[in-house]
Amino acid sequence: MGELFLVPTPIGNLGDMTYRAVATLKEVDLILAEDTRTSGKLLNHYQISTPMQAFHMHNEHKKLEEVGSKLTSGMSIALISDAGTPGISDPGFLLVREALSLNLKVTCLPGPTAMIPALVQSGLACDRFVFEGFLPPKKGRNKRMKKLSDENRTLVFYESPHKLLKTLTQFSEIFGPDRGVSVSRELSKMFEENFRGTLVEALNHFNTQSLKGEFVICVAGSQKK
Ligand code: SAM
Numbered sequence: 001m002g003e004l005f006l007v008p009t010p011i012g013n014l015g016d017m018t019y020r021a022v023a024t025l026k027e028v029d030l031i032l033a034e035d036t037r038t039s040g041k042l043l044n045h046y047q048i049s050t051p052m053q054a055f056h057m058h059n060e061h062k063k064l065e066e067v068g069s070k071l072t073s074g075m076s077i078a079l080i081s082d083a084g085t086p087g088i089s090d091p092g093f094l095l096v097r098e099a100l101s102l103n104l105k106v107t108c109l110p111g112p113t114a115m116i117p118a119l120v121q122s123g124l125a126c127d128r129f130v131f132e133g134f135l136p137p138k139k140g141r142n143k144r145m146k147k148l149s150d151e152n153r154t155l156v157f158y159e160s161p162h163k164l165l166k167t168l169t170q171f172s173e174i175f176g177p178d179r180g181v182s183v184s185r186e187l188s189k190m191f192e193e194n195f196r197g198t199l200v201e202a203l204n205h206f207n208t209q210s211l212k213g214e215f216v217i218c219v220a221g222s223q224k225k
Contacts, residue, residue, distance in 0.1 A: 002029075002071035004099040005078040006092055008085040008111025009042055011214075012189035016112045022046045024109060029075040032067065034082045034091060042080075055079060060091045064098045071104050085113040089133040089158050114187055115156050118216035122154070122182030123196055125221065129154040135167065145174045152221040161211040168206065171219060172199040180220035186213040 005024050010016040025031055025048045032055035033039035039052065055063055071077055079086045079095060085108070086092035099106050119126050130153050135141050148155055159167050164183075171179070177200035185193045191213065195205050199219075 001104060002073065002075045002077060003105040003107065004071055004095065005076070006086045006096070006106070006108035007078045007080050008109060008113060009039070009080050009083060011083045011112045011114050011187055014042070014045060016188060017042070017046060018109065018111050021109055021111055022048065025050055025078055025080070027076070028078040030070065030077045032063075032077060032079045032095075034080070034086075038082045039080055050078075055091060055095070057091055060094055064094060067095060068098050068102055071099055072102055083112070083114075085111060088113050088115070088131075112188075114158065114184075114214070114216050117187050118182070118184040118194075119154065119156055119218050121184070121194060122218040124154045124180060124182060124218050126154065129156055129218075131156045134158050134160075137163075142170070142174075145170060149174050150222045150224050152224070154221050155219040157217045157219070159215045159217055161213060161215065164206060164211055164215055164217075165203070167217065168199060168203050171217075172203060175199065175219060175222075179222075182218045184216045184218070187216065189213075 005028060007021050007024055009021065025043065028050055031050050031052045033052050034056045036052050036054050067077060079092055081090035084090065087096060096106055115131055119129055130151060132155055135144055135157060178198050181197065181199050181202050183195045183202055195202055
């Protein structure tokens with residue numbers, strides 16, 4: 001019986017690749033990658049020559065059966081995404097479910113993901129938190145935020161640069177301008193920045209600059225009992 005490995009890859013700093021991740025990617029029979037060109041650079045850097053195939057949101061449904069039969073025939077397969085941990089706002093869940101339904105062994109290696117460093121260095125409570133990933137782009141967006149407004153645990157969101165100001169504005173309207181927030185940009189990269197303050201302060205800060213890079217927003221939980 002084969003085995004499916006979920007292998008986290010760096011979210012910016014190539015040095016964050018673990019020894020075990022490199023060894024696993026060298027040992028498996030096949031690597032499934034979200035973008036073979038992006039991952040090709042990482043594999044070259046670590047001199048990994050394992051065959052690679054594309055597995056992304058546009059073909060994952062179609063590939064499930066094929067990958068399932070490869071695993072059943074005894075192949076070991078690793079799934080990687082462009083950055084971070086597969087399955088976390090990236091393809092992975094459907095394949096894990098498929099492999100488990102075939103009674104195959106599934107192992108996720110511990111490793112890079114953007115939400116954990118953002119949360120832990122935010123200064124907001126990190127003993128309990130809610131990971132929301134990306135908010136819905138349009139339909140259901142307001143409803144989701146309203147649903148979260150009385151949540152007591154710290155909220156963690158992923159956001160793209162072009163929506164950051166819109167999202168902070170909506171958070172300020174719905175959660176209140178004085179709610180605490182931490183915005184992490186370009187984690188582990190040369191221009192990493194962590195802004196900590198209130199929502200209105202974050203808006204003033206990011207309003208005055210050109211917004212590039214990748215962002216994680218951590219919002220303090222509601223104080224309401
Ligand atoms: N699988 C990834 C993980 O484990 O974090 C997440 C992939 S998701 C498609 C990409 C989003 O993750 C970005 O839009 C951003 O919100 C966040 N992200 C990824 N890398 C980041 C970084 N270096 N700094 C800040 N946020 C990052």
